[in-house]
Amino acid sequence: MRILVCGGAGYIGSHACVVLAGLGHRVVVVDNFVNSSPRTLPCLQRIIGAPVEAHRLDLRDRDGLRALLAGSRFDAVMHFAALKAVGESCAQPLDYFDNNIGGTIALLQAMQDTGVRRLVFSSSATVYGEPEQVPVREDAPLSATNPYGRTKLVMEQMIGDLCRADPAFRAASLRYFNPVGAHPSGLIGEDPCGVPNNLMPYLCQVAAGRRERLRVFGGDYPTADGTGVRDYLHVMDLARAHADALDYLVRRERNLVVNLGTGRGTSVLELVRAFERVSGRRIPCEIVARRPGDVATLYADPARARRLLGWRARLGVPRMCRDAWHWQSLHPRGYADADVDAPAFVAGAGQVASGSARNKRVDATPRPPAGPPPPSVGVRTVAQWSSTTTSPRPGR
Numbered sequence: 001m002r003i004l005v006c007g008g009a010g011y012i013g014s015h016a017c018v019v020l021a022g023l024g025h026r027v028v029v030v031d032n033f034v035n036s037s038p039r040t041l042p043c044l045q046r047i048i049g050a051p052v053e054a055h056r057l058d059l060r061d062r063d064g065l066r067a068l069l070a071g072s073r074f075d076a077v078m079h080f081a082a083l084k085a086v087g088e089s090c091a092q093p094l095d096y097f098d099n100n101i102g103g104t105i106a107l108l109q110a111m112q113d114t115g116v117r118r119l120v121f122s123s124s125a126t127v128y129g130e131p132e133q134v135p136v137r138e139d140a141p142l143s144a145t146n147p148y149g150r151t152k153l154v155m156e157q158m159i160g161d162l163c164r165a166d167p168a169f170r171a172a173s174l175r176y177f178n179p180v181g182a183h184p185s186g187l188i189g190e191d192p193c194g195v196p197n198n199l200m201p202y203l204c205q206v207a208a209g210r211r212e213r214l215r216v217f218g219g220d221y222p223t224a225d226g227t228g229v230r231d232y233l234h235v236m237d238l239a240r241a242h243a244d245a246l247d248y249l250v251r252r253e254r255n256l257v258v259n260l261g262t263g264r265g266t267s268v269l270e271l272v273r274a275f276e277r278v279s280g281r282r283i284p285c286e287i288v289a290r291r292p293g294d295v296a297t298l299y300a301d302p303a304r305a306r307r308l309l310g311w312r313a314r315l316g317v318p319r320m321c322r323d324a325w326h327w328q329s330l331h332p333r334g335y336a337d338a339d340v341d342a343p344a345f346v347a348g349a350g351q352v353a354s355g356s357a358r359n360k361r362v363d364a365t366p367r368p369p370a371g372p373p374p375p376s377v378g379v380r381t382v383a384q385w386s387s388t389t390t391s392p393r394p395g396r
């Protein structure tokens, strides 16, 4: 199948591209690189062993998106493209509504206009808010505790409404728990911008000497060791679930909402110890106050995914830590250390849209405020790059 992967240069989208290409699908990446590096693309190409078509495009650029979808026949869309930092969403809620909900509306409209009727959507366990019971099942009450979570909830609801309005439209909303780890090659992995929001990349940066110590939020939860318990899931297991979900949409012709987790909880300190064993590095920890909105324990009931998709997580916590550390130790500064050229994006009109190696946010450079999408600098652009390169490049 020919699959449009929105946000395909990001952490989870890039791993999904590897799995999809390995199954013989043709992937086409769309990304505006707001939270990723164009250098992901040549790294992806190395793993896949074939060119990957990529377009620098903001989903909110309706004309550009429609032109892309109309220009060649897609069998399905996978939609990873969103802003995802909870704290940032509290500080800049309008940016989150604009990007996540606005981008999704534009995507759904372009799909409808061009007759593409299969969607796999990246949802999140955040849609359960503060669940009353664990493990959490898909029929648990839904709520949002922050603007990011609200965007996920609204996007799921919009997709559900579209499925009801158009019986031929098929969608899978995949509620991820805590994706971690990296492709075993160490060529692609999680490369957070600025201070990591998630535990595993923070741990990796402490182990790599980029940060002094890990701050553990809350040591007095009603859990075995007092620290929060979460359901960590290897990103390759998660990526595989996307292929299974697409297969379900095609074969079963039904819509799907499903949890993706292991069904096992791991505390912060358990994860730290496992990481120390695998990396051979000591991780200094400091227990600090709880973060508002964090729950003590959250893990999935993954039975529905098992029943409907035949999917279950295969890789355990030691493997998650090993692959995360492998990626980090090969790339202490993330994709800035990747031994590849950043691709140049060549505009449809013929001019070079951007040869820039970096347009990702950094701590010191806040994203522009919410508003209309940026000018169509890279619309209908295709990334071109050579498959191998010489020396590491500075920056992204």
Ligand SMILES: NC(=O)c1ccc[n+]([C@@H]2O[C@H](COP(=O)([O-])OP(=O)(O)OC[C@H]3O[C@@H](n4cnc5c(N)ncnc54)[C@H](O)[C@@H]3O)[C@@H](O)[C@H]2O)c1
Binding pocket: 006, 007, 008, 009, 010, 011, 012, 013, 030, 031, 032, 033, 034, 035, 036, 037, 057, 058, 059, 060, 079, 080, 081, 082, 083, 084, 099, 103, 122, 123, 124, 125, 176, 177, 178, 179, 198
């Ligand atoms: N990583 C997690 O812990 C986690 C957990 C639950 C759900 N999710 C969801 O999974 C999806 C992928 O997450 P990720 O960790 O890979 O994040 P990521 O930031 O690494 O990837 C998202 C990609 O989308 C791109 N993007 C964002 N807005 C865009 C827009 N308007 N137009 C075009 N491209 C755009 C970014 O540049 C980035 O490459 C997101 O929707 C996220 O909310 C992630």
